[in-house]
Amino acid sequence: MPSPRTRKRWRASCLLAAAVALVLSAGAALDVLATVRAQALDLLFVTRPTRVAESTLIVGIDQRSYTRCSPATARSPPGLAASMRGRWTRWRPPARGW
Numbered sequence: 001m002p003s004p005r006t007r008k009r010w011r012a013s014c015l016l017a018a019a020v021a022l023v024l025s026a027g028a029a030l031d032v033l034a035t036v037r038a039q040a041l042d043l044l045f046v047t048r049p050t051r052v053a054e055s056t057l058i059v060g061i062d063q064r065s066y067t068r069c070s071p072a073t074a075r076s077p078p079g080l081a082a083s084m085r086g087r088w089t090r091w092r093p094p095a096r097g098w
Contacts, residue, residue: 002010027033061069
């Protein structure tokens with residue numbers, strides 16, 4: 001059984017949470033914060049000023065290399081995922097198993 005002090009703190013926390021929820025719900029229902037919401041969405045899509053690129057890199061890759069470097073898919077042969085493990089790192093599974 002919680003102590004009277006704990007029950008009092010719990011009750012105060014619940015009342016505070018209910019008051020905040022009521023204020024936010026009323027604001028949403030009355031669309032009071034529409035401007036703030038629109039500005040927040042605009043902030044997500046703000047871009048940096050355009051500047052001239054200092055250099056350009058063109059990368060070319062043939063189909064065979066692309067196929068070999070692409071991650072294993074459901075249509076890949078069964079052993080491909082195991083053969084790809086550790087291709088870009090030096091990590092290898094332990095020799096004796098896990």
